[in-house]
Amino acid sequence: MNEQTVIETQELTKVYGEQIAVNSLNLQIPQGEVFGFLGPNGAGKTTTLLMLLGLSEPTSGKAWVGGFDPTREPLKVKRIVGYLPENVGFYDDLNAMENLQYISRLNGISEDVARPKIEELLKVVDLQADPKKSVGAYSRGMRQRLGIAEVLIKNPQVVFLDEPTLGLDPDGSNQMLELIRSLSKDKKITVFFSSHLLDQVQKISHRVGIMIKGSLVAVGRIEDLAKEKLGVGQKSYTMEEIYMKYFKEEQS
Amino acid sequence: MTGIITIYRKELADHFSSTRFILLFTMIMMVSLVTAYMVGTGLRDELQGVAKPTFVFLMLFTSSGKLFSLIQFIAFFGPLMGIVLGFDAINRERNARTLSKLVSQPIYRDSIINGKFLAGAMTITILLLSILLLISGLGLRLIGVVPGPEEVWRLLIYLLISIFYICFWLGISILFSVVFRSMATSALAAIAFWIFFSFFVSMGASLVADAVSPVDMKTAESHPELLIQHEQTRKILSLFSPMTLYSEATTTILDPLRKTTQSLLLMGPMERLSISRFQSPLPLTQSIYIVFPHLISLIAITMVFFAVAYIAFMRQEVRST
Numbered sequence: 001m002n003e004q005t006v007i008e009t010q011e012l013t014k015v016y017g018e019q020i021a022v023n024s025l026n027l028q029i030p031q032g033e034v035f036g037f038l039g040p041n042g043a044g045k046t047t048t049l050l051m052l053l054g055l056s057e058p059t060s061g062k063a064w065v066g067g068f069d070p071t072r073e074p075l076k077v078k079r080i081v082g083y084l085p086e087n088v089g090f091y092d093d094l095n096a097m098e099n100l101q102y103i104s105r106l107n108g109i110s111e112d113v114a115r116p117k118i119e120e121l122l123k124v125v126d127l128q129a130d131p132k133k134s135v136g137a138y139s140r141g142m143r144q145r146l147g148i149a150e151v152l153i154k155n156p157q158v159v160f161l162d163e164p165t166l167g168l169d170p171d172g173s174n175q176m177l178e179l180i181r182s183l184s185k186d187k188k189i190t191v192f193f194s195s196h197l198l199d200q201v202q203k204i205s206h207r208v209g210i211m212i213k214g215s216l217v218a219v220g221r222i223e224d225l226a227k228e229k230l231g232v233g234q235k236s237y238t239m240e241e242i243y244m245k246y247f248k249e250e251q252s
Numbered sequence: 253m254t255g256i257i258t259i260y261r262k263e264l265a266d267h268f269s270s271t272r273f274i275l276l277f278t279m280i281m282m283v284s285l286v287t288a289y290m291v292g293t294g295l296r297d298e299l300q301g302v303a304k305p306t307f308v309f310l311m312l313f314t315s316s317g318k319l320f321s322l323i324q325f326i327a328f329f330g331p332l333m334g335i336v337l338g339f340d341a342i343n344r345e346r347n348a349r350t351l352s353k354l355v356s357q358p359i360y361r362d363s364i365i366n367g368k369f370l371a372g373a374m375t376i377t378i379l380l381l382s383i384l385l386l387i388s389g390l391g392l393r394l395i396g397v398v399p400g401p402e403e404v405w406r407l408l409i410y411l412l413i414s415i416f417y418i419c420f421w422l423g424i425s426i427l428f429s430v431v432f433r434s435m436a437t438s439a440l441a442a443i444a445f446w447i448f449f450s451f452f453v454s455m456g457a458s459l460v461a462d463a464v465s466p467v468d469m470k471t472a473e474s475h476p477e478l479l480i481q482h483e484q485t486r487k488i489l490s491l492f493s494p495m496t497l498y499s500e501a502t503t504t505i506l507d508p509l510r511k512t513t514q515s516l517l518l519m520g521p522m523e524r525l526s527i528s529r530f531q532s533p534l535p536l537t538q539s540i541y542i543v544f545p546h547l548i549s550l551i552a553i554t555m556v557f558f559a560v561a562y563i564a565f566m567r568q569e570v571r572s573t
Contacts, residue, residue: 053356055570075358083356089349105258106357150353 006031006158006190007052012061014047021047023214024061029192029207031157034184036205037194038243044214045194046086049160052192053083066157079107082151086162088143092136096127096146099135100153107154114153121149125179141172148179159183161193165200173197177204202239210243212250255359259367260374267375272336280329280383287322288387291315292394306533307508309399310406312391314506322387323506326380326414327499331446333379334421337372339439341365342429342565355570365426365565369558372422377415384411402536409505409540413547417498420554421446427561430568453493461486491546494553501546508533 007029014022022044029035039045050056052065054074063069068076090099097118104114122128125145135146144164151159164180165173181204183189195201201208202222209219218225226237229245267273291312298315299308313322342365345351355361384407392398399407424445428438467482490496534542 050570055352055355075360078356078358081356083353085349085352085356087349088353089351091350092348102258102262103353103357106255106354106359108254108358154358 004031005029007035007063007065007192009048009052009063010061012048012051012063013059014044014051014056015059020214022051022058025211025216027209027216027219029190031190032184032188033206034180034191034204035193036201036208037192037211038196038198038201038208039194039211040196040247043211045211046162048211049083049162049192049194053077053081053160079154080157081160082154082156082158083160084147084151084162084164086166088147088150090135090138090143090146093134095132095134096122096138096149097131099146100149103150104153109153117153118149121152124152125149126175141168141175144168144172144176145179148176152183156189158190158192161191163195164193165195165197173200180204198239198243208239210246212247217246217250255357256363256367256370259359259364260371263368263371264374267337267371273375276333276336277379280333280379281386283325283329284322284383284387285390287320287325288312288390289394290319291321292391295395307403308395308397309388309391309403310506310508312387312395313407313410314503322383323410323499323502327417327495327502328450330414330418330498331421331450331495333376334372334418334423335425335439335442335446337375338368338422338425338429339442340429340435341368341372341426343433343435343438344429346433347435352570361566362562365430365562369419369422369426372426373415373419376418376422380411380414380418405536406505406508406539409543410502413498413501413505413543413550416547416550416554417494420494420550420557423554423558423561427557427564430561430565449493450495454490454496457486457489457493460489491549494550497546497550501543501550504534504542504546505539508536508539 005028007027009025009027012022012025012027013020025048037045037048047056051058052063052070054070054077057071063071065077066080068080070077091102094102100118100121101114104118109117119128122131125148127142127145127149135143138146148164151161161180165176168176177200180191180193184191184206205222207219207221208225210217220228222239222242225242229242230237295308295311295315298311315321342351345354345364354364388399388407421442425438425442428441428445429435432438432441461482464485465478465481467478471478
């Protein structure tokens, strides 16, 4: 791939006390890619995201996001990166529009630019129906979609999504996946998302990385990983088979 | 800079629309009005027969009427105001999971805590100023005395001291909101702190003074310097209590006729009478000179506690889980 690399890490390591949360992570993600970051709970996925955002300082190693070092220039990274945390929270007494306005103000977007943008985004995430309803009354799917809108308001180059489909019903998670796919396709936004819902990852990712106990055990296109692990001949495979193979190898 | 202003504006709007603010405001307004009215009506009787009444306007705030004076009320309930405005500043965001979102926006992390503190301080200023103006207006109507320039100055200094005093408690409660995850814990911790500093420090100060420089009536008569030493120890220790700092500063500034040495000297009835007869008020500059250390100490402890909160917040991990 000769496209520009947007996210890169070199021997990125984070140690909490005795425990190694992330162990010498090496990654390169080109622009516009949807990268699925897999792994069991507590594998270090969220820690990696936090380090890439500059919210957590790496113990050793380096990272670059959009050409900036998140440890040294966190504000520049945060300006181009949208981050949707797991179980994102909102100001429940405000409505969707006010929540978005607050985020856009924090990003230094002027009021007259933000207004049409907010209306457009509410349409994109299908929340335009009742803009005066307070967010406290939203369903989980609606909250998650509003989270995406908050991420998009700053016109990010890179989007970090932490478990974006967790706890959504099938319809809701399909909508979410469709949305993620369109970000990469239509807007050339690089999407870096962590999940352990394997079939969903398979649906939308260009490449995946599998992280187990802090180490990246595999990275590449799903087809390539399948070839490597399941044999060339096999035509139908699921992400789950590949993942379990890696997981069992790591366990033994 | 945009970050701190945005957060400041949001917090200010939140304060003014919150139920607890309305409750607080109603309560304080009610009490102020009642005290002002009581003082206003009682003042006429008090001033009867006084040949040359001075600083009548300030008596609106200092005269205790039937129950308590306004400044006593603020000294007592001011901390509660500060605590109510700040006890959930950070941990509410953490519990609502909005903190991790906030820190991933392109703003400096300290603008979150700074913006919150400033919004709280502004709310306190507006609250106190409106109470002061309300009572002044009421006083003008009730007793019909126009405040002189010196009285206005004294009131302004009183306002300044009160703002810092309440901001100290705001800083404390923000500190607890950083340290404790649960809002109930931080509220209780702040209240415990308030009770400790309000009551136990002044109590403890006399105890420690007795222990460090013991004095009894017999030796005091032959060695007055022992008495002074004892008093100094007690005073230094009680200055650790922000409540003592505040009430000493405010009574000095608002009551120019106050006898600063009354507790130290043993006076006979004739001396007392002559002092109250021929006393002249302390000039403004002298009052300021007396309260200046108090004001500086208040600002210093406010800054210390806010700095601790600031550092604790900056060093905290922001994991959402």
